[in-house]
Amino acid sequence: MSAILELDRVGKRFGGLQAVRDLSFQVREGEIVGLIGPNGAGKSTLFNLVNGVFAPDTGRILFDGADITGAKPYDIARKGLARTHQIVQPLTNLTVVQNCMVGACFGRNNLSLAASRAAAREAVAVAGLEDRADMLALHLTIAGKKRLELARALAAQPRLLLLDEVLAGLNPTEVEHMIGVIRRIRQRGVTIVIIEHLMQAIMNLSDRIVVLSSGAKLAEGLPAEVSQNADVIEAYLGDPKLAAELQGVA
Amino acid sequence: MPDIVRRPFFSIIALVIAIFALAPLWGNDVDLRESLVLAAVYITLASNLNLMLGYTGYVNFGSVVFFGLGGYICVWLVSAHDWPLGWSLLAAGLGVSALAFVFGAGILRLRGHFFALATIGIVEAVQAFASNFDPWGGASGIYLSTEVFAPLGGPRRALWVIYFAMIAVMGLSLYLSYAIKTSKFGLGLLAIGQNEDAAAILGVPTPRYKALVYSASAFLPAIAGGLYFFKSAFIQPTDAFDLTLSTEAIVIAMLGGQGTVTGVAFGAYLYEQLRGYLLTSDTFSHFQLVIAGALLLIIVLFFPSGLMGWLYARFPRLQRVLE
Numbered sequence: 001m002s003a004i005l006e007l008d009r010v011g012k013r014f015g016g017l018q019a020v021r022d023l024s025f026q027v028r029e030g031e032i033v034g035l036i037g038p039n040g041a042g043k044s045t046l047f048n049l050v051n052g053v054f055a056p057d058t059g060r061i062l063f064d065g066a067d068i069t070g071a072k073p074y075d076i077a078r079k080g081l082a083r084t085h086q087i088v089q090p091l092t093n094l095t096v097v098q099n100c101m102v103g104a105c106f107g108r109n110n111l112s113l114a115a116s117r118a119a120a121r122e123a124v125a126v127a128g129l130e131d132r133a134d135m136l137a138l139h140l141t142i143a144g145k146k147r148l149e150l151a152r153a154l155a156a157q158p159r160l161l162l163l164d165e166v167l168a169g170l171n172p173t174e175v176e177h178m179i180g181v182i183r184r185i186r187q188r189g190v191t192i193v194i195i196e197h198l199m200q201a202i203m204n205l206s207d208r209i210v211v212l213s214s215g216a217k218l219a220e221g222l223p224a225e226v227s228q229n230a231d232v233i234e235a236y237l238g239d240p241k242l243a244a245e246l247q248g249v250a
Numbered sequence: 251m252p253d254i255v256r257r258p259f260f261s262i263i264a265l266v267i268a269i270f271a272l273a274p275l276w277g278n279d280v281d282l283r284e285s286l287v288l289a290a291v292y293i294t295l296a297s298n299l300n301l302m303l304g305y306t307g308y309v310n311f312g313s314v315v316f317f318g319l320g321g322y323i324c325v326w327l328v329s330a331h332d333w334p335l336g337w338s339l340l341a342a343g344l345g346v347s348a349l350a351f352v353f354g355a356g357i358l359r360l361r362g363h364f365f366a367l368a369t370i371g372i373v374e375a376v377q378a379f380a381s382n383f384d385p386w387g388g389a390s391g392i393y394l395s396t397e398v399f400a401p402l403g404g405p406r407r408a409l410w411v412i413y414f415a416m417i418a419v420m421g422l423s424l425y426l427s428y429a430i431k432t433s434k435f436g437l438g439l440l441a442i443g444q445n446e447d448a449a450a451i452l453g454v455p456t457p458r459y460k461a462l463v464y465s466a467s468a469f470l471p472a473i474a475g476g477l478y479f480f481k482s483a484f485i486q487p488t489d490a491f492d493l494t495l496s497t498e499a500i501v502i503a504m505l506g507g508q509g510t511v512t513g514v515a516f517g518a519y520l521y522e523q524l525r526g527y528l529l530t531s532d533t534f535s536h537f538q539l540v541i542a543g544a545l546l547l548i549i550v551l552f553f554p555s556g557l558m559g560w561l562y563a564r565f566p567r568l569q570r571v572l573e
Contacts, residue, residue: 051451053447053451072450072455073450073451073453074450074451074452074453074454074455074456075455077450077451077452077453078453082452083451085448085451089445089447089448089451090445090448091440091441091444091445091448091449092444092445093444094440094441094444098437098440101437102437102438102441102449102452102453102454103452103453105434105437105438105453106438106452106453106454106455107452107453112434113432113433113434113437116434152452156452156453
């Protein structure tokens with residue numbers, strides 16, 4: 001399998017903080033890669049570097065073999081990379097379907113307005129929002145807005161999807177449902193990189209795990225390997241609950 | 251036939267244009283014509299401002315610059331270069347649009363208050379330029395001789411020709427607003443208006459779209475300015491670049507309901523009627539702007555979504571017909 005995303009010694013500094021340090025890893029087409037690490041490890045910054053919100057200071061980022069280092073978010077979106085936000089960013093005064101139409105119109109397939117409507121409806125259905133399709137995004141619950149993030153990214157028919165804590169703040173039933181949705185998305189051949197704090201969920205979903213700590217890669221491997229890794233457990237010791245959860249998974 | 255033509259709203263706009271065009275012809279009513287020509291100017295300015303303010307979420311205090319510069323270019327081409335009115339108007343529209351595109355690419359990097367402030371700066375800068383630019387007569391401006399009306403069949407007939415041209419510009423403004431709103435371009439603009447960062451991440455090419463809509467929103471106001479100042483046969487910097495007109499356009503868009511086509515047009519008509527009443531009434535003649543200010547306050551406080559928001563809340567079905 002070829003690499004759809006390749007990070008080559010990527011670094012980003014904000015003032016005195018080295019948010020991401022000399023980071024290299026690959027994501028192969030069709031897999032789900034979990035990105036974990038303590039708070040402040042640089043996970044969301046990494047997403048922002050990959051989808052062009054920030055340009056990295058050093059290193060290169062390749063998407064499907066093409067260099068996208070420092071490219072604009074809209075150009076990267078057009079190439080087939082979509083993401084969700086940890087803090088939801090709905091287009092509040094548009095309906096759920098309209099939100100998804102924006103994704104469909106300006107995403108990988110550059111659909112016409114008419115064609116985008118069908119793509120949006122489909123994405124809305126996959127994310128389980130059909131009953132709220134014509135509701136203004138403003139009126140959705142938090143769980144609904146999380147699903148909207150997912151539906152909107154999906155409507156773009158991306159090749160690579162970056163999911164930033166789509167499970168956070170959901171109750172167990174909703175988490176269960178969302179995991180089902182993510183699995184279905186993968187079955188459609190979409191490659192996924194997922195940031196998540198719920199260990200149980202991410203260890204179950206991911207084919208491979210990359211562990212970040214203080215902006216650098218601490219470990220990489222199969223979920224079972226990573227959760228036994230002494231460095232990883234130590235990194236999580238600052239957070240006893242997570243460390244326990246990590247070992248509980250193994 | 252494109253889909254947009256078959257929708258009822260297309261015919262509603264056509265009906266409005268027909269009423270505007272025909273009403274003063276009935277009984278050769280010159281007073282009504284003069285009132286409606288002003289209403290058409292307000293509708294043109296507010297509708298085009300709405301592309302920025304209502305759709306894209308950028309407060310532009312510089313809409314009067316499009317109007318004034320269009321006026322200057324047109325009047326100057328007619329007077330100094332003997333261009334026919336039609337070509338002068340087209341040159342005014344295209345020239346101002348092109349300028350807006352270039353300026354827009356720069357100042358649209360600013361957001362929120364900073365963008366609004368920059369647009370006020372542009373009004374001041376352009377006014378200072380016109381006041382010191384000798385080919386445009388500096389501070390005293392340009393006067394047209396009555397001979398310029400000869401090709402249109404003399405002054406009396408020229409006023410009617412200008413009137414119909416202004417109604418055409420107004421109609422085009424309404425159709426432009428409608429066409430953009432129901433297009434992919436419009437969806438991109440609405441996304442920018444809601445959350446620009448999220449829009450860019452979804453793939454909306456934000457800098458290009460913003461520069462394009464800023465430029466598009468300059469075209470018809472510039473032509474309206476050309477017609478307006480040609481009609482007055484006189485243009486000077488303080489009239490052409492009066493910030494009041496920009497503010498009025500914003501009040502109108504808020505009054506009608508920013509982002510709606512119908513509301514903004516209706517708001518412009520109402521505002522022009524109110525303004526006409528206040529200016530001619532003995533009691534209020536100097537209070538016109540005070541009233542406009544109070545109106546803006548009331549709208550912002552109690553009816554933030556304007557007339558259309560109020561109507562839609564009571565008659566949700568209207569949303570299916572009106573835009």
